[in-house]
Amino acid sequence: MKLFQRIFLIFCLVILCTMMVASFVFAMVRDNFNRKYSEQQRAIETSLLTNAQIVFQTQGEEATEAYFKRLRSNPIANNIVLIEIEEDGEYEDILDRNVSEAEIRYAYNYALTHNDSSRTLLYTDPFKKEYLFFVRHFDQERALTFQTGLIIPGLPIAPVWHEFIVLGTVLIVGLLLAYLIAANIAHPIKILENGMNRLAKGDLDARVSQQLSERKDELAVLGGQFDKMAAQLQKLMARERHLLHHVSHEMRSPLARIQAILGLLQARPDKQAEYLSRLESEVNRMDNLVGELLTLSRLETSNAPLNKEPLTIVSLLAQLVDECQEIAQQNQQTLNLTIQGMNDNNRFDGNESYLYRAFDNVIRNAMKYSPSGSTIDVKMYEDRKNLRIDVTDNGPGIKEEQLAHIFTAFYRADSSGNSSGTGLGLAITKYIIEQHQGKIIAENVQPNGLKMSFVLPKTYIKKSA
C-alpha cells in the first residue's frame, strides 16, 4: 500500500472513530439532559395543576381564568385543561383549550380510577358541580420539546435528517481534510523519491528544494539536505574526473619522454650514458608523481585518523631546517629558524612522518620559488590557543586570485614558471594538517613574498614533566 493511501486510510479511521465516539457521548448527554428536562416539565405541570385547583377552590372560575391568562406565554401552562362537567353530561372547556371530547372523557375516566394521580384531578364544589383538571397527554411520554444541538435552524425537515446532514457534512469535510493532509505529507516524499531515483541513475544535477520551497517544515529541511548531498556528490565526482584527467595527463608526458629517449638510445648508442641518466631522471619523476598520488589518495580516502604519538615538535622542525640548509646554500639563500617562547621538550600529539612531510613541502617550496639571495624565515611560537609555524619568503608571492587554489591537487600557479613539480605537495600538506585538526593559511607579504602559516590546536601539546 502506498504511503498516501496508508496516511489517508489512517486519517479516515481516526475521523470515523472520533465521530462514533463523539456521537455516542453526545447521544448519552442529550438523553440525560432530555430526561431531566422532561422530569422538570412534569413537576411544573403538576404544580400548575395543583395551583389551578387551589385558585379555583378559593377564588372561583374567573380568577382561575385570569390566572391562566397571565400565564399565557408559558407553554407548559397552556397544557393545563379545566373542564366543567354539566349535569346533562356535556363538558365545558373553561380555559378554551380546544380539547376533543374523547380526550376529556378519557381523562375523566382516568381521574375516576386513579385517585392518587397528580396529573388528573376531580373536584366537586359545594353545589355538587364537578370539575375536571388535567394535563394534556398526561399518560404519554410527551414528544420532547427540547432538542439539543444538531439542528439546522430554519430547515423544515425531521430532526433525524438534521443529524444526518450535520454528521454527513462533518464526515465529508473530515475526509477532505484527511485527503489534503495525506497529500501534503506524501507529495514532498514523492518529490524526494524522484530526486533520489534521478541521483541513483547518475543524474547529479537532481535537486528538489526548489519544488519544496513553499514549505517550512522538516521535509523542506530534508529537501535542503538532499540538495547539499547531491551538490557534494557532484563536487566529488567532478574532482575525481579532474584528478583522473590530470593523472593521465601527468603520466603521459614522462612516458612520451621515456619513449623518445629510448628511440634516441637505439639510434645513438654512443650517447648511451647521457640518455640513461635522462631516462633515470624521468623514471624518478614518475616515481615521485606516483608516490605523491598514492599519499594523497591514502589521506583522502582513509576514514581512520592518522596514527599519532607524542613527538618533540621543536626538535622535529629544527632537524628539518637543518637538513634543508644544504639546498639553501646551493641556492645561495638564507634559511632562518626562530623558536619563540617554547620549551624544547614540549610534546605534540601528531604523526611524525606526515608532519615532517607537510613542513618540508612548504619550506622546500619557499626555497624553490624564491630567487637566489633571498631569505626564508621559519618561526615557531605559541599563541593563547594554538601552536603556530610561519614560513615566510621574499620570493614573487602568488597572484591574489590564485591564492585560493594552490591547495587543490595538480594546481600550479603562475609563480611556478618553468620549474618542475606535480602540484600535489600543498594538497597533501593541507590534508595532513586537517588530520591534525589544524589549518594552513597562505598570504602574500609586503613588499613581496609569501607567508604560509600552520595553525595547530594547542590542546595537542603536553608539557613534559
Ligand code: ADP
Ligand atoms: P608544486 O610545487 O609541485 O608545483 P605545490 O602543491 O607544492 O606543487 O604548490 C602549488 C603551487 O603553489 C606551485 O606550483 C606554485 O605555483 C605555488 N607556490 C607554492 N609555494 C610557493 C611560494 N613559496 N612562492 C610562490 N609560489 C608558491
